[in-house]
Amino acid sequence: MMNRRTHIGAYGIVEKDNSILLIQKARGPYTGLLDLPGGTIEFGEAPDGTVVREIDEETGLTVNDCQLVKAASFCFQHNCTSDIEPEEFHHLAFVYKVQCDSTNKIKTDSDGLDSFGAVWVHKDRCDVNKLSPLSKFAVSLIWNT
Numbered sequence: 803m804m805n806r807r808t809h810i811g812a813y814g815i816v817e818k819d820n821s822i823l824l825i826q827k828a829r830g831p832y833t834g835l836l837d838l839p840g841g842t843i844e845f846g847e848a849p850d851g852t853v854v855r856e857i858d859e860e861t862g863l864t865v866n867d868c869q870l871v872k873a874a875s876f877c878f879q880h881n882c883t884s885d886i887e888p889e890e891f892h893h894l895a896f897v898y899k900v901q902c903d904s905t906n907k908i909k910t911d912s913d914g915l916d917s918f919g920a921v922w923v924h925k926d927r928c929d930v931n932k933l934s935p936l937s938k939f940a941v942s943l944i945w946n947t
Contacts, residue, residue, distance in 0.1 A: 804879070805889040812849035813840030814857050814868060814900035815940050820925040822944065823908065824937055825860050826918035831878075831891050832934040836923060838897070841916060849896040857900065861920040862909035868898040871943060876935045895936055897943075 815838065816823035824836040839860040843852045854865045876893045910919040925945055930938055 804887065806892070807889055808892040808894065810843055810894045811841050812843055812852035812856070812896040812898065813838035813936060813940075814853045814865070814898050815871065815944060816857070816861070816863065816900045816902060816905065817944060818905045818922065821922040822925075822928075822937075822941065823861060823863075823905070823920055824923050824933075825916070825920050827934065828912065828916055828918045830916065831893075832936075835934040836921070836932050836937055837934040838895075838936050838940055839917075839920065840895075843896075850898060853896075853898045853900060857902070859915075860909065860913050860917045862907065863902040863905060865900050866903050867901040871897045871899050873897070874936065874939050876939075878935065893936065895939075897936075897940060 825839050827833050827835050827837045839857045840853055841856045843849055850868050853868050857863050857865050874895045874897055879888045879890055908920040912918050
């Protein structure tokens with residue numbers, strides 16, 4: 803039987819000028835894809851607190867408001883490494899619409915953990931093949947695609 807893993811996280815949608823802020827994933831099942839900033843809810847942490855912390859860590863932005871948009875669930879297979887059998891991955895995500903004090907300067911370098919850096923992706927130049935399932939979900943919410 804294939805290994806199964808469930809991950810529960812909280813993520814933020816940050817928009818500016820028909821663009822969405824995404825991070826370049828450095829590890830995990832979305833490695834190499836563009837994903838929403840966010841991550842694992844730590845013990846005792848509220849999901850909105852996770853969004854505030856993770857957006858600061860991954861993008862350098864300060865959140866001043868976040869509103870829950872939807873909880874999403876994704877199931878898929880992925881290969882952890884070439885040495886390990888594929889696993890079934892269940893991703894539960896609390897997705898928030900986020901307002902930041904300023905969106906002018908983002909962290910474009912690695913955070914040393916999950917992100918190779920943050921990038922703005924414009925609606926007209928968004929390649930869905932480069933998006934994680936979570937980012938595809940967010941893009942469909944905000945751009946009605």
